[in-house]
Amino acid sequence: xxxxxxxxxxxxxxxxxxxxxxxxxxxxxxxxxxxxxxxxxxxxxxxxxxxxxxxxxxxxxxxxxxxxxxxxxxxxxxxxxxxxxxxxxxxxxxxxxxxxxxxxxxxxxxxxxxxxxxxxxxxxxxxxxxxxxxxxxxxxxxxxxxxxxxxxxxxxxxxxxxxxxxxxxxxxxxxxxxxxxxxxxxxxxxxxxxxxxxxxxxxxxxxxxxxxxxxxx
Numbered sequence: 001x002x003x004x005x006x007x008x009x010x011x012x013x014x015x016x017x018x019x020x021x022x023x024x025x026x027x028x029x030x031x032x033x034x035x036x037x038x039x040x041x042x043x044x045x046x047x048x049x050x051x052x053x054x055x056x057x058x059x060x061x062x063x064x065x066x067x068x069x070x071x072x073x074x075x076x077x078x079x080x081x082x083x084x085x086x087x088x089x090x091x092x093x094x095x096x097x098x099x100x101x102x103x104x105x106x107x108x109x110x111x112x113x114x115x116x117x118x119x120x121x122x123x124x125x126x127x128x129x130x131x132x133x134x135x136x137x138x139x140x141x142x143x144x145x146x147x148x149x150x151x152x153x154x155x156x157x158x159x160x161x162x163x164x165x166x167x168x169x170x171x172x173x174x175x176x177x178x179x180x181x182x183x184x185x186x187x188x189x190x191x192x193x194x195x196x197x198x199x200x201x202x203x204x205x206x207x208x209x210x211x212x213x214x215x216x217x
Contacts, residue, residue, distance in 0.1 A: 027164040027176035036185045045145040045190045046093045051084050055092035070136035077175040099217045110142035113201040116208035134171040144183045145190030
C-alpha cells in the first residue's frame with residue numbers, strides 16, 4: 001500500500017491502510033494453489049464457544065448497517081453464524097467503536113487481545129458505502145487471528161494478495177474462496193482465549209477497550 005502502508009503489532013493491533021486495489025479473478029486460483037502457513041496468523045482468535053458476540057457502541061451506530069452487512073457476509077461465506085450481535089457490552093467478545101483520534105495512517109484497526117475494532121471516522125465519513133463495508137469485512141477478518149496479507153514476506157505472493165484478497169486489502173465486499181478457506185484455517189490454527197485471560201486484557205489501561213471507555217481512542 002505504498003507510502004501509507006500501516007505498521008502492524010502482531011499480538012495487539014492489526015489495521016488496514018487507507019489505500020487499496022480492486023479484486024481480481026485470481027482469488028479462486030490463489031485459493032486452490034497457495035498453501036496457508038503460520039506467517040499468515042497471530043496466535044489467538046476471538047471466538048467463545050464457537051461464536052464472536054459483537055457489540056456496537058454509540059459512536060459506531062451510524063455505521064450499524066455496514067457492520068451488520070460485514071458480519072452477515074462472513075457468516076454467509078463460512079456457512080455458519082459465527083458473528084452474533086449483542087446489546088450487552090460486557091457479554092461481547094468484540095466491540096466496534098469509532099475513533100476520531102486515530103492516526104490518518106489507519107482507516108481501521110483491530111485489537112485482538114481486548115476485542116475491539118476501531119474505525120477511523122476521518123476516513124469512514126469520506127468513504128462510500130461499498131468501501132466502508134469492505135473495510136469492516138477486512139477488520140472482522142482479523143478476529144479469526146489472520147494477519148494483514150499485504151505484509152506477507154513473500155513479495156510475489158504479497159502482490160497477488162493485495163490485488164485478489166480481502167485480507168490483502170483489496171477493498172472488496174465479496175469474500176472469495178481464498179479468504180473463506182483462510183478464515184477457517186486461521187480459526188483452526190489459533191487458540192481461543194479463556195474468559196480469565198480475555199477479561200484480564202480488557203482491564204488493561206493501555207489497550208483499546210479501556211482507552212475506548214475513557215474516550216482516549
